[in-house]
Amino acid sequence: MDAYFYIILVVGLISTGTCLLAGILKKAPNDVTILSVAAVEVALLVYLVGSIVRVIAGEPIAGEAWEFWGYLATAMLLPPAAVYWSILERTRWSNFVLAAVGVTALVMAARMNQIWY
Amino acid sequence: MKNQNSEAPAKGAAASATGAKNTRNTGPGRLLIAVYAVFAISATARAGYQILTKFSEAPLAYLLSAFAALVYVVATVSLAKPGSTWFKVSVAAVLVELVGVLVVGALSVFDSVQFPHETVWSLFGRGYGFIPLLLPILGLVWLYRRRPSLKA
Numbered sequence: 630m631d632a633y634f635y636i637i638l639v640v641g642l643i644s645t646g647t648c649l650l651a652g653i654l655k656k657a658p659n660d661v662t663i664l665s666v667a668a669v670e671v672a673l674l675v676y677l678v679g680s681i682v683r684v685i686a687g688e689p690i691a692g693e694a695w696e697f698w699g700y701l702a703t704a705m706l707l708p709p710a711a712v713y714w715s716i717l718e719r720t721r722w723s724n725f726v727l728a729a730v731g732v733t734a735l736v737m738a739a740r741m742n743q744i745w746y
Numbered sequence: 747m748k749n750q751n752s753e754a755p756a757k758g759a760a761a762s763a764t765g766a767k768n769t770r771n772t773g774p775g776r777l778l779i780a781v782y783a784v785f786a787i788s789a790t791a792r793a794g795y796q797i798l799t800k801f802s803e804a805p806l807a808y809l810l811s812a813f814a815a816l817v818y819v820v821a822t823v824s825l826a827k828p829g830s831t832w833f834k835v836s837v838a839a840v841l842v843e844l845v846g847v848l849v850v851g852a853l854s855v856f857d858s859v860q861f862p863h864e865t866v867w868s869l870f871g872r873g874y875g876f877i878p879l880l881l882p883i884l885g886l887v888w889l890y891r892r893r894p895s896l897k898a
Contacts (some may be wrong), residue, residue: 694794703787711780718776723775733784 630742633676638641640672645731658715666727668679669734670708676738677701680745692744700744704737769828770836770892774896778888781881784821788865810850811865815851817843818866821885822846829893844882847871851879 644665654719661713680701684690690697711730771779793811801808816841824835851870864873871878 656884682765693795699791703791707760714776714780718772722776723771726780729777729780729784731757 633679634697634738636675637672637734640668641731641735644669645728648724649730652721652728655721657719657721657724658723658727661710662724662727664714666708666730669731673705681717690745697741700737700741704734707733756792761850768894771826775888778885779825781827782818786822807865810834814866815847833894836876840885847878853869
C-alpha cells in the first residue's frame with residue numbers, strides 16, 4: 630500500500646464518518662458533508678495525476694493497466710454522482726448515500742494498489 | 747421517518763394522482779439504490795473482465811458472475827422506477843439475488859472443487875464484506891414497507 634492509498638484511506642474514512650454522523654443526527658446534506666465528499670474526489674485526483682506522472686516516468690504497472698485505469702475512472706465518477714443525487718433529494722438519507730462514497734473509494738483504492746504492485 | 751412524512755404531501759402534489767406513493771426511490775430507498783448501483787457496476791466490470799480474459803478457466807463461475815451482474819442491474823433500475831410493474835420486477839430481482847447468494851454461497855463452501863473461482867456470491871459474499879448477503883434482506887424489507895397495496 631502506497632501513500633496514495635493512505636491519503637484516500639484517511640480522507641475517505643473522515644468523509645464517511647462525517648456523513649454517517651450527519652445522517653444519524655437527521656441532518657440534510659450540507660456544506661460540510663458535501664465538501665467532505667469533494668475532498669475524496671480531490672484525493673482521487675491526486676492519485677490520478679500521480680499515477681500519470683509515474684507511468685510517464687517509466688514505472689510499470691504490475692497488473693492489467695486498463696483494469697487499473699478503469700477502477701480509477703469509475704471511482705472518480707462516484708463523488709459527483711452522489712453529490713448530484715444528494716442535491717436532488719435533501720433528506721438525511723442522502724447523507725448515507727454520501728457516506729457510501731468514502732468507503733467505496735477506499736475499497737477501490739486498495740484494489741488499485743493491488744493491481745499496480 | 748419524520749422527514750419522509752413531512753415531505754410526502756409536497757411530493758404528492760407535484761406528482762400526478764396515479765401512484766404518487768407507488769415509488770421506492772426516496773429516503774432509505776436512495777441508499778439502497780446507490781449500493782445496488784455500485785454492485786451493478788463492479789459486478790458487470792468484473793464479470794466482463796473474467797469472461798473476456800479467462801473464460802475457459804471456469805466457465806460456470808464466470809457465467810454466474812455475469813448472471814449476478816445482470817441481477818444487480820435489474821434490481822438497481824427497477825428500484826429506481828415507480829409503479830406496480832417495476833415493484834414486481836424489483837421483488838423478483840431481489841428474490842433471485844437472495845436465492846443466488848444462498849445457493850452459490852453454500853455450494854462454494856461445500857463443493858469448493860466445482861466453485862474454486864471467485865464470484866460476487868462466493869462464500870456468501872465474503873469478498874465484499876457480506877454486503878451481497880445483507881442487501882437482498884434489506885431490499886425485501888424496504889419493498890415490503892413500500893408495497894403498492896399499502897394505502898398511506
